[in-house]
Amino acid sequence: MTADLILEARQLRKYFPTGASKMLQRPTDVVQAVDDVSFGLRRGSTLAVVGESGCGKSTLGRLLARLIEPTAGTVILDGVDVTAARPKELLALRREIQVVFQDPYACLNPRHSIGQSIGTPIRIQGTMNKTDEKARVRELMALVGLNPEHYNRFPHEFSGGQRQRAGIARALALQPKVIVADEPVSALDVSIQSQILNLMESLQQDFGLSYVFIAHDLAVVRHIADEVAVMYLGKIVETGDTNTVYGSPRHPYTRALLSAVPEPDPKASSRRQRIVLQGDVPSPVNPPSGCRFRTRCPKAQDLCAQVEPPLVDHSGGHLVACHFPD
């Protein structure tokens, strides 16, 4: 790839051991949460990772920021191998990549004032004195639409949307290049969601930020992402430019996922043909052989049970992992 990539994942894997079988001296089962995932994030753009619960999208986000250690594979951030970074180097790395979490209440210390929480990354880095830190925090608060006068208030005095603004301010404190946002708006009401999405977009323009946007809401993703990667049971099944993937999805799972989104327009929803998938997502402990989607796929053939379909480029960066793409 010749594009200017700020963040790259190469054959990332994360297996979690599971079960109490250690006592029985059996090899433990493993959950293949992320299995052989590769992608690139272009500088200044937004890549959305979408999928249903258990598809591994949040695990992927944590791997990218190295909040957890990968089982295999590498993450390259602006030319630096994140996965090889030693603890001391990690501190410097955190200046480059930050995370915004789903639940803004759970990620703010209830005993710290909002100002203290936003300033935490600065204190950990030890790059500013107290006065400068306070000034910087006030600046950040204004930037994300919080009243700097509220520096000494506590998280419970803020609404969900305001707390998420604080979470974003904290992520911006060190002026990172990349922000991994894990379901940043899914806990918020629709009218507030739009405020936060608008904020994220204007911050991206002002600071040239690159986003990895993890979400299950396909309508939100349609709006914010330049590129999208659809995950199913730990693997990327389709990825490409957002307009292309939404306009002409080729993987049967992507097609079903898009058709399942309820349209907020009675005319559109009666017009549309819905593909209702049968059954549930299988367990990631024992994923189906061959193609992992085949047990729910309306097009599955014998081949799908035997051979795992590779992620193949179909046209200009539109990658699909299916033996029989549409």
Place this chain on the structure above:
Amino acid sequence: MTDANTIGSPLLSVRDLQVTFGTREGDVRAVQGVSFDVRAGETVGIVGESGSGKSVTANSLMRLNFGADVKITGQVLLEGRDILAMSEEEVRSIRGRDVAMIFQDPLTALNPFYTVGSQIAEAYEIHHPGTPKKQLREIALDSLAKVGIPEPKKRIDQYPHEFSGGMRQRIVIAIALVNSPKLLIADEPTTALDVTVQAQILELIAAMQSEHGSAVILITHDLGVVAEITRRVMVMYAGKVVESASVDDVFATPTHPYTVGLLRSVKSLETQRHSRLEAIPGTPPSLINLPKGCPFHPRCAHAASLGGRCNADEPALQQIGRSETRCHLDAQTLARLGEVRA
């Protein structure tokens, strides 16, 4: 029922429902004067954001608002009988038989210590005491098959934790429908589920409704879900119904400024990438310290144009075309609010 009193009258009639919770910080006025009718077999949606009072309204219909400091006034007439005036015993005879409920989280709605079969059987037996064990099992098996649980003969003796989220919600639906209730209240029935499973459950609720002929009240924050399966919709804000209309009218010509804002904030698969999203400024008000006048006025773009009326008087319901709207703006302006939307 076909006696003279009920012919042509609605199945459910809610009149001036008010629910207040006493807390240390003050009275939380969760529902303030909600009135609506539901006819037999009809599907009505109640939409609103968190704190709008939609779930409290739903719970009041079955008198499920517990706690020492709850004050409920008004009437909830089910076929002419006021549920709020009934004895606890009478209410119990209605719960699960005439009115049943589906909750958001199917795992907490099921008892982890009993098999799903026994929980379905229990729901039937309570209202049909003395039913033989064998027949109860048949009924449970039949219910499981109807809601699309594969291998019901094997699954009937399993416990809730052995099922996925979608399957559990199917079981909750089986329990709710085992007595063929006249009214089914579904409170965010698909919010905890993935979209592909949500599509399955919405399809199931619609199919079950046409089979049993139950009326359905669907409570949700998701306008997409409302558009999918309801005919009529009420929009709630800060404990009040601010707009009530048919689904088609609400989406085509919304008449309340809040509804218009809500529809503009909704992201659809057809929105353009990177277009700036319309957002409603500010946040919903505290239900302890409600603003004077119209509760939406601090966030409303039209409030300034009405010279202080919005923060002084509470607006009454106006009839605008086929919609009812609680707003001070004049009828002509309200009828045109939706046009600006496109």
